[in-house]
Amino acid sequence: MRIVMLGAPGAGKGTQAKKLIEKYKIPQISTGDILRQSVAEGTPLGKEAKGFMDRGELVPDKVVLGLVEERLGQPDCKAGFILDGFPRNTAQAAALDGMLSKIGKPLQLAISVDVPFEDLMKRLTGRRTCRTCGQMYNVYFNAPAKEGKCDKDGAELYQRDDDKEETIRKRLQVYESQTAPLIEYYGGKGIVRRIKGTGSISDIFNAITAEIDKAGGK
């Protein structure tokens, strides 16, 4: 399956994408994860992206499109992929359509995980991630047994730089103005499925997999 996950920052796209890759054995491509890794490694790409990310703005399309095209060309994407955090605006969506139509493999589903605005703030300000294994927690809803430490491996939990309150407001604003219009963009192509993103992680997962299975599953 070739799937795009839509939804505001904090809607749970990444969490669901990680579960979906296990079930469907296709890779998750998170532009945010790739960019964060480049920042951590101090690569030229990371240096270019960091300022935009710290301000909660979108990294320029040219930068992101280059890395997505490169990633989609890798062999593990042949059987499909789950794009998480990309596209973020209609220019990126149109560019993606172009890349996929060149290889005759259009997108099959755009899954929008919908969460009310008020809930997103708490989810994002409370989010903590394990430095070692990437396991995510939330100090409000899903706190680790021991404050600041991962339940799985005891490593330190950290807060993403862009999960600070001021940056979060900006990211949500950017989502509303630039990314939310993609629901209509893909709606026009008949491939949007809207999923209620509140409730248990497994209920949301079941709702998503029901849509994927209906659409053909592979």
Ligand code: AMP
């Ligand atoms: P995310 O982890 O998806 O919330 O992304 C974190 C940050 O990375 C965003 O706030 C942007 O600065 C940048 N970013 C991630 N994906 C994209 C994209 N598709 N286009 C532009 N910037 C992006």
